[in-house]
Amino acid sequence: MNGVCDMDFAYYNPSDESRSCVVRTMTRLTGKPYETVKAELTALAAKMEYPEYNEPAVFEAYMAQHGIVKCMDDCGLRVKELNPERGTYCVFCTDHEGFFHLMPVQDGVIYDRRDDSQDLYVLAVYRKKDDAAKDAITMILRPFQPADADIICTWLRTEKELYQWSADRFCKFPLTGEDIRESYAPQIESGRFIPLTAADDENRVIGHFIIRYPTEDDNTSVRFGFVVLDPAYRGKGCGSQMMRLGIAYAKTVLHVKRIDLGVFANNEGAQRCYGAAGFKEYSRRQCELPVGTWECIDMELFTEDRNA
Secondary structure (H helix, E strand, O other), rough: OOOOOOEEEEEEOOOOOOHHHHHHHHHHOOOOHHHHHHHHHHHHHHHHOOOOOOHHHHHHHOOOOEEEEEEOOOOEEEEEHHOOOOEEEEEEEEEOOOOOOEEEEEOOOEEEEOHHHHHHEEEEEEEEHHHHHOOOOOOOOEEEEHHHHHHHHOOOOOHHHHHHHHOOOOOOOOOOOOHHHHHHHHHHHHHOOOEEEEEEEOOOEEEEEEOOOOOOOOOOOEEEEEEEOOOOHHOOHHHHHHHHHHHHHHHHHHOOOOOEEEEEOOOOOHHHHHHHHHOEEEEEEEEEEOOEEEEEEEEEEEEEOOOO
């Protein structure tokens, strides 16, 4: 999904119940009767110990049971800025003032009882699995290989993107694969710098980041850095998917208790990506760069419950 959309609108209201957008949307997506969907959602909410089915965890679980899977995280776009391919979608959106809404989109048509939905902000997009199968991405993490650097440097298309990616670690644009290899080599030798590559099931390189131990005598905390994704895969939830794989690696292979990272305030897409993966802001600081003074947001994630 990308670009600006001129989606059509069709009035759809199988029930006059208020606050019924979840049931209404699931009725359209599953093809089941309204009352059947409502009963199933109510039962699922009770099973999951939620007071109502309007909770995202409940309707996401219901969609998963019906082969409807997330294909895009919070992207900062309005609904009208989506450009969906043909298929069946569910859009979760908000006005950022406390109102949340769920609606079905099928083959470019919004089915809803309100005609101003296109002005809402997208929180997540889900796609019916049969439709999404051809676009589904199987992602794996593998050790960084020297040849990966020649691909990674092509994703840094502007000087701004270079500094957003590396802060003051390179200070050279355009960057070359050899620059990355020369920088990484001695750090890899230390054993406390772990570069990883995200690849699809055909071993195409689609993402990259590094894990390092910021404190010499502390093996319980690591920092993620140099996070970058092939531009063709951005805005589709792949960044958060890569981060979740990294979190699992840090937890199960490195056995760390805490992960942190830094992101510049002028990189809103990356902030949303990290937030979707579970990172929370804990501090802000000013960074002096050759291109100016940028604000850096430090975010952290704990791999275990500190209250346990």
